[in-house]
Amino acid sequence: MKNRIKVFRAMNDLTQEALANELGVTRQTILAIEKGKYDPSLELAFKIARYFGVGMDEIFIYE
Amino acid sequence: MKQNFFYILAGIAGLVEVCLFYLSVEFSNPMLITIGFIAGVLLLYMAYRRVSDRQVDERLALINQKAGMATFMVFWVIFFATSLGSAVIGLGAPRFPHHLPSGKGEPGLPDRSMNIPDSVLGSGGHIPDNGSIRLGYFGYMQLAFLFLMFFLYVGFRVYYARKYGEWETDEEQD
Numbered sequence: 001m002k003n004r005i006k007v008f009r010a011m012n013d014l015t016q017e018a019l020a021n022e023l024g025v026t027r028q029t030i031l032a033i034e035k036g037k038y039d040p041s042l043e044l045a046f047k048i049a050r051y052f053g054v055g056m057d058e059i060f061i062y063e
Numbered sequence: 064m065k066q067n068f069f070y071i072l073a074g075i076a077g078l079v080e081v082c083l084f085y086l087s088v089e090f091s092n093p094m095l096i097t098i099g100f101i102a103g104v105l106l107l108y109m110a111y112r113r114v115s116d117r118q119v120d121e122r123l124a125l126i127n128q129k130a131g132m133a134t135f136m137v138f139w140v141i142f143f144a145t146s147l148g149s150a151v152i153g154l155g156a157p158r159f160p161h162h163l164p165s166g167k168g169e170p171g172l173p174d175r176s177m178n179i180p181d182s183v184l185g186s187g188g189h190i191p192d193n194g195s196i197r198l199g200y201f202g203y204m205q206l207a208f209l210f211l212m213f214f215l216y217v218g219f220r221v222y223y224a225r226k227y228g229e230w231e232t233d234e235e236q237d
Contacts, residue, residue, distance in 0.1 A: 016233075025120035032122060032228030041121050 002061045006034050008052045023047050064113045072110055076103045122227055130219035138212045145208070149201050 009019060016034075020027040023044065032038035040048065049056040080096075080103050087096035119127075224230070 026118055026123065028229060028231070029120050029122040031231050031233060035228055035231050035233070037226070037228030037231060038122050038125075044121060 001039050002036065002063060003033060004059050004061070005030070005048065008054070008059060012052065019051070022051060064110065064115060066114050066117050069107075069110055069114050073107055076107055079103065126220065126223045126227055126229070129223045130216055133219045133223075134212055134216040137215060138208070141208060142205075145204060 005019075009016070016030045017027045020030045023030075025044065029038065029040075033040050045056055045060060049059050052059065080100060083099040084096045087093060087099075
């Protein structure tokens, strides 16, 4: 599964650390998701989408 | 409670357990170390729950869960195989516990006319109980397996942590 978290972070001028703190996870988890090493749970995926104010399908692309 | 304080507490608990093990052997009282170990683990568990600055998110939980499960599966197979082997040894023993013919004196003491060397006899001139000796060796083996499982867990932990991007770096890395 691919994702566009890095793009949305850049658009919102957010660091991985700041986003991780907002979502209550570690920075390493955000990094692992961005690099495609870890697929987040449905709950975390919804949190990410809700944080950026977009739909989940705009951030996560299932391939 | 800070996480570093918890690590110090764990170190102290470990030292206390070593002392308890020594005392347990010294006084030939297995309950001392058994109860002491369970109490130590409970103490550490309660202390761990009070650590305020630990951050375990879903990815770390998944890594721990997978490493624990993989270790448990290996442990189960090895421990069961060893236990089966030990059971076969136990069942195949001609008599349990093993006794040599007693002399005319105190029951349980061997016949002195058999000239059994003192090195073979245990304390008090009794024949060492072969069954107990085997159980003792089984205990050593169990401890060795447990230590091996600890290292195996660390190995699985490293494997899954690498798989789920624990040591990935990018431009934001310090």
